[in-house]
Amino acid sequence: xxxxxxxxxxxxxxxxxxxxxxxxxxxxxxxxxxxxxxxxxxxxxxxxxxxxxxxxxxxxxxxxxxxxxxxxxxxxxxxxxxxxxxxxxxxxxxxxxxxxxxxxxxxxxxxxxxxxxxxxxxxxxxxxxxxxxxxxxxxxxxxxxxxxxxxxxxxxxxxxxxxxxxxxxxxxxxxxxxxxxxxx
Ligand code: HEM
Numbered sequence: 001x002x003x004x005x006x007x008x009x010x011x012x013x014x015x016x017x018x019x020x021x022x023x024x025x026x027x028x029x030x031x032x033x034x035x036x037x038x039x040x041x042x043x044x045x046x047x048x049x050x051x052x053x054x055x056x057x058x059x060x061x062x063x064x065x066x067x068x069x070x071x072x073x074x075x076x077x078x079x080x081x082x083x084x085x086x087x088x089x090x091x092x093x094x095x096x097x098x099x100x101x102x103x104x105x106x107x108x109x110x111x112x113x114x115x116x117x118x119x120x121x122x123x124x125x126x127x128x129x130x131x132x133x134x135x136x137x138x139x140x141x142x143x144x145x146x147x148x149x150x151x152x153x154x155x156x157x158x159x160x161x162x163x164x165x166x167x168x169x170x171x172x173x174x175x176x177x178x179x180x181x182x183x184x
Contacts, residue, residue, distance in 0.1 A: 005072040005075060006073050009176070009181070009182070010177065011072075014068065015179055018065075018177060020061060021058060021062060021065065021100055024057055024058050024061075025100070027054055028054050028055060034047060035047050035048060045119075046121070048119070049120050050121060052126065053120050053121055055104045055107060055108070056104070056120070056126065058104050059100075059101060063101050066094075066097040066101050069094055069097045074090055075176070076184050078171040078173050078182065079165075089158075089161050092154045092157055096155060096158060099150070103144065103147050106140050106144040108126065109129070112129065112132075113136035113139075114132065114141075162174050
């Protein structure tokens with residue numbers, strides 16, 4: 001099995017991890033909305049623990065993925081896009097991969113600095129590297145909010161690019177990311 005991307009195609013590992021991270025991310029966002037809306041404190045805590053676990057998976061998978069992204073060739077683009085578009089879309093993709101490492105870390109550090117226990121399902125706890133600190137909390141919360149806002153903007157661009165390729169340019173860029181073998 002091809003383990004790493006090359007100039008001709010994404011590896012199956014890249015494709016599976018891309019969609020695993022996307023599903024985890026949308027689950028975390030969905031849980032966040034549910035947590036904000038429920039009035040049941042016990043359920044809220046259970047969902048926060050599940051959210052923390054999904055965030056931990058995102059961090060672990062994305063650490064590998066970012067390393068793989070920056071140390072492998074990126075498959076050639078499909079069609080004849082102009083070079084600026086190629087550079088922009090690849091930079092956004094790499095930034096998204098990096099954000100999926102940095103945002104879970106910032107969320108964890110921000111909660112530790114706020115003195116919160118970062119719990120997981122089954123009574124497990126992710127240990128805090130330092131004690132509560134109002135100043136550190138302000139810094140990490142600011143970095144998280146800034147990063148999350150930039151990330152959502154980048155993700156919107158990324159999805160827009162994928163849909164434009166699929167619906168307007170009618171090439172196989174999205175199908176290639178869904179595993180279709182495309183000859184270049
Ligand atoms: C509905 C959501 C998404 C769609 C439709 C989508 C679509 C795509 C497509 C079509 C490509 C291939 C681009 C090419 O041919 O060069 C791609 C690559 C990529 N996407 Fe997404 N994507 C989505 C969500 C995400 C999310 C949430 C992330 C966040 C990490 C992400 C990060 C990346 C990265 C880093 C690449 C480059 C290949 C890799 O290393 O995985 N995408 N995406």
